[in-house]
Amino acid sequence: MKAITWHGKHDVRCETVDDPEILNPRDAVIRVTSTAICGSDLHLYDGYIPSLKPGDVLGHEFMGEVVEAGSASTLRPGQRVVVPFTISCGRCYHCSKQQYSGCENGNPADKQDMGRELYGQPMAGLFGYSHLTGGYSGGQAEYVRVPFSDFGPLVIPDDSIDDDKVLFLTDILPTGWMAAENAGIEPGDTVAVWGCGPVGLFAVQSAFLMGAERVIAIDHFHHRLELARRFGAETIDFEQSKVYEALQDMTGGIGPDASIDCVGLEAHGAFADNIWDQIKVSTLLGTDRGHVIRQVILATRKGGRISMPGVYGGVLDKFPLGALMQKGLTLRTGQTHVQRYLRPLYTAIAEGKIDSTFLISHRLPLDQGPEGYRKFHDEQDTCTKIVLKPGLEALSA
Amino acid sequence: MKQEQLSETVERDDAPITAARDIHPDRTLVAESVTISRSAQDLYDFWRNPANLVQVLENLVSIEVRDRHRSLWTVKAPGGNEVSWESVVTKEEPGREIYWQSAEGADVANSGRITFADAGDRGTVVRAVIAYSPPGGAIGRTIARLFQREPRLQTRRDLHRFKQLMEAGEIATSARNRRQRDERNEDQALAEKRT
Numbered sequence: 001m002k003a004i005t006w007h008g009k010h011d012v013r014c015e016t017v018d019d020p021e022i023l024n025p026r027d028a029v030i031r032v033t034s035t036a037i038c039g040s041d042l043h044l045y046d047g048y049i050p051s052l053k054p055g056d057v058l059g060h061e062f063m064g065e066v067v068e069a070g071s072a073s074t075l076r077p078g079q080r081v082v083v084p085f086t087i088s089c090g091r092c093y094h095c096s097k098q099q100y101s102g103c104e105n106g107n108p109a110d111k112q113d114m115g116r117e118l119y120g121q122p123m124a125g126l127f128g129y130s131h132l133t134g135g136y137s138g139g140q141a142e143y144v145r146v147p148f149s150d151f152g153p154l155v156i157p158d159d160s161i162d163d164d165k166v167l168f169l170t171d172i173l174p175t176g177w178m179a180a181e182n183a184g185i186e187p188g189d190t191v192a193v194w195g196c197g198p199v200g201l202f203a204v205q206s207a208f209l210m211g212a213e214r215v216i217a218i219d220h221f222h223h224r225l226e227l228a229r230r231f232g233a234e235t236i237d238f239e240q241s242k243v244y245e246a247l248q249d250m251t252g253g254i255g256p257d258a259s260i261d262c263v264g265l266e267a268h269g270a271f272a273d274n275i276w277d278q279i280k281v282s283t284l285l286g287t288d289r290g291h292v293i294r295q296v297i298l299a300t301r302k303g304g305r306i307s308m309p310g311v312y313g314g315v316l317d318k319f320p321l322g323a324l325m326q327k328g329l330t331l332r333t334g335q336t337h338v339q340r341y342l343r344p345l346y347t348a349i350a351e352g353k354i355d356s357t358f359l360i361s362h363r364l365p366l367d368q369g370p371e372g373y374r375k376f377h378d379e380q381d382t383c384t385k386i387v388l389k390p391g392l393e394a395l396s397a
Numbered sequence: 398m399k400q401e402q403l404s405e406t407v408e409r410d411d412a413p414i415t416a417a418r419d420i421h422p423d424r425t426l427v428a429e430s431v432t433i434s435r436s437a438q439d440l441y442d443f444w445r446n447p448a449n450l451v452q453v454l455e456n457l458v459s460i461e462v463r464d465r466h467r468s469l470w471t472v473k474a475p476g477g478n479e480v481s482w483e484s485v486v487t488k489e490e491p492g493r494e495i496y497w498q499s500a501e502g503a504d505v506a507n508s509g510r511i512t513f514a515d516a517g518d519r520g521t522v523v524r525a526v527i528a529y530s531p532p533g534g535a536i537g538r539t540i541a542r543l544f545q546r547e548p549r550l551q552t553r554r555d556l557h558r559f560k561q562l563m564e565a566g567e568i569a570t571s572a573r574n575r576r577q578r579d580e581r582n583e584d585q586a587l588a589e590k591r592t
Contacts, residue, residue, distance in 0.1 A: 134569070
């Protein structure tokens, strides 16, 4: 089969690799019909996440058709499924608490050592996201082996709902929703959202649905800010305006009640701390650029709430811990517990309450994946979301 | 064998002895625990049947049962070798704990116990405590660590494979297909042979 493989920083290829097979009873093999490139794939592309190996198949946002099911799978060939990016067993303690991204049963025991060293406990297995999270082949491919297929995948019963409408249930839509949920939004709140990529834009929508009175969206890409404005957000372009000053003034000197960092470890902008962080990253003295989370902590009102869906991988200097404490802030974060949100969000989509198709700026055949990565990386203003369609080549051929 | 019981001396905290700072750096005692969402009796019953352990213990080549209490264990060792010894269950309480000890003359003298403690709605805490004498002492253990045969690491991995099998019904592999799974195993075997 054809698949998008990682070979090093800014080097991804479309290659022919061995097809996947059923290895465990709960497995299924899916023929991928749609798969997206995620902002967090760019962290891999830029070499920020350790433990990838040349030839690893990328991709954790995908859906498709079941072609084969293991003896303990509940799926049947021919069913259309959306697959969560977290590989969770559904039966352990973490799963029973609906903390699905805490499930260790999908991460092979011999892959758990590094997570334990880095984070104190191993991470869940994730598709196509380094060997820290299991070393699974991802979904930017024609076929994928999906473990725990009786628990994770959501069967899309309605064939009239096309892929574009439900694909983002795999990751970014639940991630945007959980981001807003973690911000503990109360009616009348003013919520500030840093980063208007897909997760940020879904967080804007979700915050309004949860009762926020005002949402202030922050970015420097005009097209993305325009999309946020379309959903009712006020905007701050950090190249035009000073974010902290603007936020204080726009909130009567109090600061936003809740703040959401949808940026993570690759913050843009020529700020002194960012440059210092970048120097350390390039000299292997550090891993994360933390301009956004620092600013979030300073801007948020006393007693306010911070939600941090943005991905961080390592350690950070000059973290304003004093401000966090003195202001009595609450910080909530984590990899998304996708399985918790799949069904309710599917219902919201089917009822027309949430639209996610506006995001898709490009649809490309799978073999143009490497070009897709370059575009998504270099043209972030207009390139909001790239969907790869493994079937497109055949159609256009 | 009471591994937990401390020498006569002064006041100690309540942490397990295996976490002590003043334990000998060449310690030959490891302890690992894991919480499994199944009843203690289920886990005990599974563990007590030697035929079940081959899929769980990564380095186990075979267990040859001699009688209810005696069995011959063969495990992979560094350098592509195998090590065998006779293991004797010295004490057990069904559903609670199993103690074992290697018989006289074992290459890797070892003893230990595995306990199954009820943990309410979290299931059961399974804890393994193992005392061993590795081949070649500290050097042997350094080599072993390089090839992931270090007993503590191995014990942890094995307990997590046990957890996966008992909770999820299968042991996780991230291989894409049989060929990749076999290649990964071969890579490991080759690396061992190069010692």
